[in-house]
Amino acid sequence: MRIQKWLTCLFMTGLISISFFNIGFAQPEFIFSIPPVFGPPSSEDGKFDLPNDVAVDSAGNIYVTDGDNNRVQKFDSSGNFLLKFGTPGNGNSQFNNPNSIVVDSQDNIYVVDIGNSRVQKFNSAGVFQLEFGSLGFDDGEFLIPYGIGVDSSDNIYVTDTGNNRIQKFTSLGAYISQFGSVGMGNGEFTLPQEIDFDSLGNIYVVDTQNNRIQKFTSLGAYISQFGMMGTNDGQFQNPSDIAIDSLDNLFVVDNVNNRVQKFDSSGNFILKFGIQSTANGDFNTPTGITVDSFDDIFVADRGNDRVQKFSDLSCVIPISGDWIVTEDCEISTDESTPASTIIQNDSVVTITASGSLTVPAGENVIVVNGSGLKLIQGSALNILS
Numbered sequence: 178m179r180i181q182k183w184l185t186c187l188f189m190t191g192l193i194s195i196s197f198f199n200i201g202f203a204q205p206e207f208i209f210s211i212p213p214v215f216g217p218p219s220s221e222d223g224k225f226d227l228p229n230d231v232a233v234d235s236a237g238n239i240y241v242t243d244g245d246n247n248r249v250q251k252f253d254s255s256g257n258f259l260l261k262f263g264t265p266g267n268g269n270s271q272f273n274n275p276n277s278i279v280v281d282s283q284d285n286i287y288v289v290d291i292g293n294s295r296v297q298k299f300n301s302a303g304v305f306q307l308e309f310g311s312l313g314f315d316d317g318e319f320l321i322p323y324g325i326g327v328d329s330s331d332n333i334y335v336t337d338t339g340n341n342r343i344q345k346f347t348s349l350g351a352y353i354s355q356f357g358s359v360g361m362g363n364g365e366f367t368l369p370q371e372i373d374f375d376s377l378g379n380i381y382v383v384d385t386q387n388n389r390i391q392k393f394t395s396l397g398a399y400i401s402q403f404g405m406m407g408t409n410d411g412q413f414q415n416p417s418d419i420a421i422d423s424l425d426n427l428f429v430v431d432n433v434n435n436r437v438q439k440f441d442s443s444g445n446f447i448l449k450f451g452i453q454s455t456a457n458g459d460f461n462t463p464t465g466i467t468v469d470s471f472d473d474i475f476v477a478d479r480g481n482d483r484v485q486k487f488s489d490l491s492c493v494i495p496i497s498g499d500w501i502v503t504e505d506c507e508i509s510t511d512e513s514t515p516a517s518t519i520i521q522n523d524s525v526v527t528i529t530a531s532g533s534l535t536v537p538a539g540e541n542v543i544v545v546n547g548s549g550l551k552l553i554q555g556s557a558l559n560i561l562s
Contacts, residue, residue: 205437205450205474205487207458211239211256215455218482220246223258225482230418230465231475232278232286234301239475240286241484242275242465249275249288249303256486262303267293270305277325277371277418277465279333281348287325287333294319296335296350309350314340317352324371324383324418328395334372336382341366343382343397356397361387364399371418371465375425375442383429388413390429390444403444408434411446417464422472422489430476435460437476439489455481 211223218226226245233239237254248263263272273292280286284301295310310319320339327333332353333346341359346352357366367386374380378395389404404413414433421427425442435453437460440446451460461480468474474487 204448205489208473208486208488209256210457210478210486211241211252211484213256215481215483218245222261223250223252225250225484227479228465228477228482228484229274229276229479230278230467231477231484232280232467233469233475234280234284234286235282235470236284237469238301239484240278240280241477242278242288244274244276244479247272247275249278249286249299251303260303262299269308270297270299270303272297276323277336279325279327281327281331281333282329283331285348287327289322289325289335291322294322296322296325296333296346298348298350307350309346310335316355317344317346319344324369326372326374326380328374328378334380336369336372338368338370341369343369343372343380345397354397356393357382363402364391364393366391370416373419373421373427375421376423377425381419381421381427383416383419385415385417388416390416390419390427390440392444401444403440404429410449411438411440411444413438418466420466420468420474422468423470424472426489428466428468428474430463430466432462432464435462437463437466437474450487458485458487460485 220226225241225243229242229244231239231241239252241250243250247265248261250261251259253259263270263275265271265273267273272290275288276291277289278286285306286299286301288297290297294312295308297308298306300306310317310322312318312320314320319335319337322335323338324336325333331348333348335344337344342355342357344352344355357364359365359367361367366384369382370385371383372380379400380393380395382391382393384391388406389402391402392400394400404411406412406414408414413431416429417432418430419427427440427442429438429440431438436449436451438446438449451458453459453461455461460476460478463476464479465477466474472489474489476485478485
């Protein structure tokens with residue numbers, strides 16, 4: 178494209194060199210809720226009675242475990258109801274308190290069926306595929322299975338909460354391995370609840386009763402931890418779930434504190450959002466969380482019987498290049514940042530220190546900061562060097 182050729186020429190002539198562009202972190206913005214209007218618990222289509230968790234597939238469809246209604250509901254990316262599956266019971270496609278939910282790379286759906294001590298697998302239309310697990314203490318058995326995660330190879334990890342361990346299975350439900358034991362030491366758990374994976378395959382476990390997040394290698398070897406009981410930044414009261422975005426930022430549901438906290442991959446606190454209320458953007462004992470391919474955030478606001486969607490507008494990637502915006506993104510500067518020139522679809526826009534610019538989806542953006550370039554968010558990178 179014309180902008181790319183122009184920038185390449187500047188690189189070749191030495192007129193521009195790569196440098197870093199620093200911006201402040203914007204608070205995640207509320208987008209919508211399901212249902213759109215706050216109301217009492219309900220068994221109607223598109224409404225919930227204690228939603229436990231939320232997941233998103235490759236097409237942006239949203240799946241919610243509707244706990245007290247013993248079903249899963251599916252919505253499109255705008256929150257419109259599509260279908261439901263599940264009834265109370267212990268047969269195929271029946272549930273006794275469905276809890277955690279995850280979607281693999283083939284858009285298969287795995288649901289933790291707590292009361293039946295098992296995991297059930299469905300296709301994207303909600304058709305039953307298989308189940309695995311039963312009540313017990315041996316390999317492949319569960320005592321209060323709670324959380325579930327899927328790695329880049331579609332292996333399934335289940336937080337076996339009552340047994341204080343993590344069990345790993347194939348996508349067909351065959352047992353592979355496990356790690357963890359009861360306790361407060363490194364690599365030990367007290368009622369772990371949820372799990373997620375970063376881009377390197379490292380495993381993060383929500384160690385709920387120990388009020389911390391523990392990090393492990395892909396083989397289950399302990400690496401580090403962060404968090405302690407409290408109400409201050411970086412502290413937790415019964416954290417319940419974790420989701421990791423494309424930049425390896427961590428979003429932790431801080432259940433009793435009625436908020437979500439954001440950390441970097443080393444566990445350094447970045448920001449928080451939410452208080453206890455029924456207003457948009459606030460929570461009442463939130464439980465589940467996920468992020469989609471655009472790094473939008475979905476929270477199961479259990480006590481308010483809804484799911485809320487947020488857009489994280491901090492928009493930073495530490496690499497230079499040419500980027501096409503896939504979703505609206507706010508570019509902002511702080512007082513330490515020089516005036517910045519933004520080339521947006523061949524138009525030049527300048528923002529000064531402490532200024533900001535919202536870039537609509539579908540536009541090409543390159544930021545020129547002083548003598549350098551810095552990409553501000555995105556994927557599908559086109560490196561210009």
